[in-house]
Amino acid sequence: MRELERNRDAPDTGASTGLRSLAVIGAGRTGGSVTPAARAAGLDVRVGTRGTAAVTAGGSDITLLCVPDESISAVCAEVATATDLPAYVGHVSGATGLDALEPAARRGAQIFRLHPLQTIPAPGTSLAGVPAAVTGSSPAAAEVARTLARRLGMVPFDLAEEHRAAYHAGAVLASNFVLTLAETAADLLTRAGVKDARAALTPLLLSTAANWAGAGPAALTGPIARGDEETVRAHQAALAGLAPELLPAYTALADRTRAVAAVAAYKNQGGTPVSTPKIVRTREELRAALAPARRAGTRIGLVPTMGFLHEGHASLLRAARERCDVVVMSLFVNPTQFGPNEDLAAYPRDEAADLAMAAAAGVDLVYAPAADHVYPPGFATTVEVGGELTNVLCGDPARRGAAHFRGVTTVVAKLLNAVGPDVAFFGQKDAQQAIVVRAMARDLELPVEIAVLPTVREPDGLAMSSRNVYLTAEERIRARALNQALTVAADTARTAGEGSAIRDALAAAGKVLADAGIEPEYLEARDAENLTVAERFGDRPVLIAVAARVGRARLIDNVVVQVVQVVQGA
Ligand code: AMP
Numbered sequence: 019m020r021e022l023e024r025n026r027d028a029p030d031t032g033a034s035t036g037l038r039s040l041a042v043i044g045a046g047r048t049g050g051s052v053t054p055a056a057r058a059a060g061l062d063v064r065v066g067t068r069g070t071a072a073v074t075a076g077g078s079d080i081t082l083l084c085v086p087d088e089s090i091s092a093v094c095a096e097v098a099t100a101t102d103l104p105a106y107v108g109h110v111s112g113a114t115g116l117d118a119l120e121p122a123a124r125r126g127a128q129i130f131r132l133h134p135l136q137t138i139p140a141p142g143t144s145l146a147g148v149p150a151a152v153t154g155s156s157p158a159a160a161e162v163a164r165t166l167a168r169r170l171g172m173v174p175f176d177l178a179e180e181h182r183a184a185y186h187a188g189a190v191l192a193s194n195f196v197l198t199l200a201e202t203a204a205d206l207l208t209r210a211g212v213k214d215a216r217a218a219l220t221p222l223l224l225s226t227a228a229n230w231a232g233a234g235p236a237a238l239t240g241p242i243a244r245g246d247e248e249t250v251r252a253h254q255a256a257l258a259g260l261a262p263e264l265l266p267a268y269t270a271l272a273d274r275t276r277a278v279a280a281v282a283a284y285k286n287q288g289g290t291p292v293s294t295p296k297i298v299r300t301r302e303e304l305r306a307a308l309a310p311a312r313r314a315g316t317r318i319g320l321v322p323t324m325g326f327l328h329e330g331h332a333s334l335l336r337a338a339r340e341r342c343d344v345v346v347m348s349l350f351v352n353p354t355q356f357g358p359n360e361d362l363a364a365y366p367r368d369e370a371a372d373l374a375m376a377a378a379a380g381v382d383l384v385y386a387p388a389a390d391h392v393y394p395p396g397f398a399t400t401v402e403v404g405g406e407l408t409n410v411l412c413g414d415p416a417r418r419g420a421a422h423f424r425g426v427t428t429v430v431a432k433l434l435n436a437v438g439p440d441v442a443f444f445g446q447k448d449a450q451q452a453i454v455v456r457a458m459a460r461d462l463e464l465p466v467e468i469a470v471l472p473t474v475r476e477p478d479g480l481a482m483s484s485r486n487v488y489l490t491a492e493e494r495i496r497a498r499a500l501n502q503a504l505t506v507a508a509d510t511a512r513t514a515g516e517g518s519a520i521r522d523a524l525a526a527a528g529k530v531l532a533d534a535g536i537e538p539e540y541l542e543a544r545d546a547e548n549l550t551v552a553e554r555f556g557d558r559p560v561l562i563a564v565a566a567r568v569g570r571a572r573l574i575d576n577v578v579v580q581v582v583q584v585v586q587g588a
Contacts, residue, residue, distance in 0.1 A: 037080065037169065039078045041082070042084055048084040051138050059171070068085065072099045079104065081104040083097070084109075107123075108130040109132075110131070132163045238279055243275075243282065251478075257491075277327075277375050295384045304385050323372075326371075326484035346382065348385045350392065355423075385433075401458060410549055412565060434464055481500070539565040539566055542562070545558055545559075545561070549561070561576055
């Protein structure tokens with residue numbers, strides 16, 4: 019901002035570029051605002067419209083097309099017929115590419131875009147201080163566009179052509195979508211009985227915008243910033259009754275807000291995010307980025323994830339940050355661990371939010387390869403842990419099957435090879451996965467420590483999972499039964515004590531699930547280390563694991579019970 023203000027204080031005179039004359043094609047809102055600003059800046063301005071574009075443009079230093087997006091190409095073709103073609107031809111659209119100016123470029127003009135990042139409601143709107151995105155077909159064209167913007171009183175910033183659509187989406191988010199949100203909020207208040215909802219909301223909306231302009235993510239207040247998920251759920255329940263069509267939007271925005279809150283919380287703790295994590299997409303970039311750390315012999319930590327991060331992932335990232343010098347997070351939805359009828363295509367993805375959470379947790383490097391980079395044509399090697407471990411629970415052929423774990427161990431082996439970490443971090447939430455990965459590392463003598471961290475839960479006990487996003491409000495409430503069932507099983511075991519039959523604990527857990535209308539895919543007790551069937555509680559830890567479909571979501575959870583000395587592992 020300071021940089022922008024400095025620029026504003028020192029408008030460019032244009033002397034350096036010899037900019038004297040400007041042809042403005044179009045006399046609408048933007049053209050009608052550019053023209054007076056250019057005249058006030060001392061430029062010789064001619065104004066034309068479609069039909070007179072060639073005559074108007076001929077002989078000008080710069081021709082600026084201020085016409086509707088869909089006409090740019092046609093009007094540019096007219097300009098290109100001018101006998102004395104202008105050296106520079108630009109347009110003012112945010113959504114349209116430079117390619118719309120091809121007709122002028124073909125005849126030798128340099129082309130540019132100059133997009134005012136502000137709504138221009140009428141001709142004669144002041145452009146003073148308006149930020150303007152500038153893209154040129156050459157450094158000279160970009161410089162001319164910057165100079166013109168400054169002469170008009172605007173504050174230019176550079177935008178690469180390849181990021182035009184992303185930039186424009188950002189503009190739509192900040193303007194159109196904010197209006198949509200405000201209108202939606204007003205509609206909700208009206209339904210809640212508030213009389214003049216717009217008047218009631220206006221001070222809040224304006225002060226929020228002003229606070230954000232001053233403080234960025236630190237200006238975030240409200241239940242999500244406070245970590246008050248109870249209130250968020252109350253909102254969702256209220257919406258389910260009063261405005262169910264708004265639930266998906268609310269839920270998506272709540273997720274997004276959690277990512278913003280994570281960054282804000284980190285900054286509030288006195289730091290900038292430890293990192294703006296560097297994102298790499300190939301093993302070559304990854305190796306190059308890690309080379310200095312490896313040479314220096316520092317400790318590298320890896321947290322493999324499939325993204326759509328939540329607090330469970332964040333706990334692994336924080337542990338890695340604490341224990342390691344360099345933290346690498348992989349972000350890869352691994353196709354080979356999904357069965358043909360599973361949710362690969364629908365698996366939730368939000369790379370921007372993941373990067374924000376990674377920054378908040380202090381990740382140094384995010385490895386986010388494309389699927390065909392990990393599995394190029396000809397890929398034919400897999401890593402499989404044999405025996406019981408991968409054939410029971412989720413690995414049962416009637417469920418996800420051993421192929422699921424083959425996909426997991428293959429990708430984890432590849433990630434371990436690519437990153438070469440000292441420690442890799444996994445969650446107890448996927449207990450069988452952690453056991454299988456440990457077995458692989460042991461059997462293949464991989465020089466890595468496999469650290470397994472406790473399951474992170476929502477306040478009501480539901481294990482956090484990227485797949486929870488599939489749950490409707492009603493299913494979300496029913497899904498609590500998974501953890502409740504496991505808790506009942508653990509309590510039953512503790513009460514009955516050493517030697518008690520596991521089937522009694524499972525029966526009690528099964529009843530909780532049945533009461534919630536949940537039919538488990540499995541609810542089983544197995545030795546927590548080797549996954550053999552366990553029959554009685556004793557001095558060995560017992561893993562009680564459950565998998566169940568709730569609506570679209572296949573959820574898993576587990577608890578580890580040791581009646582002699584209870585281990586809070588899950
Ligand atoms: P995913 O992105 O689902 O593949 O998970 C990446 C890692 O995060 C795995 O090691 C998971 O076990 C772990 N994880 C997922 N959910 C949780 C949770 N609720 N608590 C702790 N770790 C989790």
